[in-house]
Amino acid sequence: MNSPKKDGDDDVPVKDPVKYGELVILGTGCSFYRVLSEIIFPQACFVQVWFDFASVSLDDHMPCVVDACFTAGLVIFAAVHSRGQHSISFTLSRNQTVVVEYCHDNNTDMFQIGRSTESPIDFVVTDTSGGGKEGEDPSIAPSTISRFACRVVCERNPPYTARIYAAGFDSSKNIFLGEKATKWKNPDGHMDGLTTNGVLVMHPEGFPEDPKQGLWREISVCGDVYALRETRSGPSRGKLAEGESSALRDGSLVDLCGATLLWRTGEGLMRAPTLRHLEALRQELNASRPQCPVGLSTLAFPSLPRSHSLEERQPWVYLACGHVHGRHDWGQRSERVEVPGEGEGSTTRRECPLCRSVGPYVPLWLGCEPAVYVDAGAPTHAFVPCGHVCSESTARYWAETPLPHGTHAFRPVCPFCSSALSTPGWTRLIFQGPID
Structure with a gap:
């Protein structure tokens, strides 16, 4: 130099x-x-x-x-x-x-x-x-x-x-x-x-x-x-x-x-993944043509980077079990839960039509800040309760990393949106492939 x-x-x-x-x-x-x-x-x-x-x-x-x-x-x-x-x-x-x-x-x-x-x-x-x-x-x-x-x-x-x-x-x-x-x-x-x-x-x-x-x-x-x-x-x-x-x-x-x-x-x-690499993972996931197991519609993650505006083919997930669906209105329960940081529809408890698990039902978003990823693995897990998707290693690391909160408390948060994570703070996603 x-x-x-x-x-x-x-x-x-x-x-x-x-x-x-x-x-x-x-x-x-x-x-x-x-x-x-x-x-x-x-x-x-x-x-x-x-x-x-x-x-x-x-x-x-x-x-x-x-x-x-x-x-x-x-x-x-x-x-x-x-x-x-x-x-x-x-x-x-x-x-x-x-x-x-x-x-x-x-x-x-x-x-x-x-x-x-x-x-x-x-x-x-x-x-x-x-x-x-x-x-x-x-x-x-x-x-x-x-x-x-x-x-x-x-x-x-x-x-x-x-x-x-x-x-x-x-x-x-x-x-x-x-x-x-x-x-x-x-x-x-x-x-x-x-x-x-x-x-x-x-x-x-x-x-x-x-x-x-x-x-x-x-x-x-x-x-x-x-x-x-x-x-x-x-x-x-x-x-x-x-x-x-x-x-x-x-x-x-x-x-x-x-x-x-x-x-x-x-x-x-x-050594970290790039935004181009994350985009390639998104395209690879969409190319597998995941489907809603009930409506049988093909799902697709929005392009990166993207503002959080819901699209017609947006994947949604039942956080209690990880089953990925398309957006729908069935399975709603009368009780509601208030969880800080959750997105649209996340306060209403839903019953998964596949396994009958009851819990929040939220849209999925691919996390698009490469610096927070600890590896370049496939997007297979989502943070709970916000629904940001990343690799398994990344989800585990941040769910186990408490960040300062208030005057003397610590809590793990989603690195993409700062939502306070539940326990456990992540869920494995279960996609259904095309039936044809």
Whole structure:
């Protein structure tokens, strides 16, 4: 990898772009992800195009503690408003503030993530499950995602390690931890702290070939790893996780209290299925001409990517047994069940005409975000209760992966729509082939 060529300089070789990886927002669906990464924020996938935007690293010679209130204001003003200086301000009391200044690091690139649409944010994230109380309209509920939630620092040289840190620098190149924020001084004298709702990370083992879920941890502002607090915004930090790192792995999950992100490395994406491969699986499945066992009509999955508008030949499934049918009105029961996240018709319990199992009856949709697949297997299983279809290995992995929910709870969700999964969270699909 060489330096980028300047205009008119034929002797300077051009550095090839390096793709550090991709961040995928779980539960938003393929169409929203494509708009977010390709149109609004073309560099949201952490593609290194130019090297003009270097990262910043701690300058050990610059931290200062100021005791006088008026003097503290002057120091913070200078640090915050210096165009070329990044800093973190730790407010200990009304008259004591620690300002840690950072210097530029030409060996790394920094990318910032948060709810803010200001220029320092490279990857804008909004809530996928609503920031308010359960049952509230997410469009009016206050967001729990920080405006400057976290930052990812990627090494410019192989193996291009990406590390995550809580909090991001604002437009004034400052991270400000107020008096009520959880903060402390480490034994080596460096200050550190946590954001209000925390940045949680889970590193799986063996992803994607033989994935095993890891423990959820919290990342500090300086990138140290801690056990979870008693509640999401509790005042006391968890125990330091000795020997654990903030370096992201292929399949690492990052939770921002309102949205969960999946990190796929550049190397991992080369082995992952593509949207073209998923389309080929869809065509192969439709070519087998699955039929409704009662109406004898031929079923077909809609093309990818596709908005969730029902089509005449849309496959439907009885989630209690997995039998796939066409859309029909028979077998309805008078009782109704309310299951969060279910689609049209899913609240009405139906009796399967083949096996008499009673349960939700929902349309099937082929999951179309390739990054969440752990293999390129055939679409044979559906998540319960939403009806998104994927491979067996993918369904099992996500059904066994609890994601943070609320202040201290965890629950598995569909990676395609964020619907809370039942127990078990998936069902095997039973198709009937053509009888001719």
